[in-house]
Amino acid sequence: MTRVLVVDDEPQLVRSLVINLKARKYEVDSAQDGARALLAAAAGRPDVVLLDLGLPDMDGIEVIRQIRAWSRVPIVVLSARHGSGEKVEALDAGADDYVTKPFGMDELLARLAAATRRTRAQGGTSDDQVVVTTREFTIDLLAKRARRGGADIRLTPTEWHILEVLIRNRGRLVSQRHLLQEVWGSAYGTQTNYLRVYMAHLRRKLEADPSHPRHLITAPGMGYRFELPEA
Known part of the structure; x- marks a missing residue:
């Protein structure tokens, strides 16, 4: 079963994501700030991370950089930042995809499935x-x-x-x-x-x-x- 780590400080959004992901047979962990996200990523070893950039304790870009220092887990950014500069910065830091808020659940699920599918496809030598x-x-x-x-x-x-x-x-x-x-x-x-x-x-x-x-x-x-x- 695919394990997803949801990192966002909006409780309603996290609740909605957890319900929708679990309904589709994903295992879900969540974190409301960058420090907890880094601990959860290290302890839970998720298969994919859904990450908001606007976290209360640190910028999501820094979370990406710290995860990338030791892991290639797919990271899909969820952000209300619409500027191309922020998108490019996230991609340069190591994000795999970027979904702009507000987003449709079907689109997010498709991006999530694509990210995990690519990881499996890249699992060879x-x-x-x-x-x-x-x-x-x-x-x-x-x-x-x-x-x-x-x-x-x-x-x-x-x-x-x-x-x-x-x-x-x-x-x-x-x-x-x-x-x-x-x-x-x-x-x-x-x-x-x-x-x-x-x-x-x-x-x-x-x-x-x-x-x-x-x-x-x-x-x-x-x-x-x-x-x-x-x-």
Whole structure:
């Protein structure tokens, strides 16, 4: 059974989440502040964390950073902060997804299920993760080989680097700033036009329908995600 840690200081929201999650056979723990959340995360070893950023004792960003120091448990942020800057900061700190309040329960449950499903899918060895096979293409990161429709596809070194960062974080939203700094260096963080150009190239080379990509997904104003959708 999947264990969820709900971290929020709004009692009514926590109560609603607990009722809805338990009705769907999740085990649920809760914490009302950052200090209790860190203790609960260490003691209970949840499978996923639902985390509000506006906690009474510390910013949720700091909770993310402290959990990330020792765990890769999926963290889905729940926040009333709508600005893209706050979203990017949470993603850079290590959050896996960001849901803006108020949210629909169906949307949250879908995000939660996706986060736990990705964790199970990533449970193999690192060797399992260097080869990605989809209906459209196959990527071998170790051999630096891409194939589509039985033919090799030539990718530039920069395209390979972008693809590798996204694939090794498959299912997770990688912020624009993080991707820029991973590929071009720490001096880069705002040149988002670079990413738009290279992502368009990658989609043309790999996606069956570049205008409606199934794998190289954009979260406008936030970043990019590599997905392996179910057939």
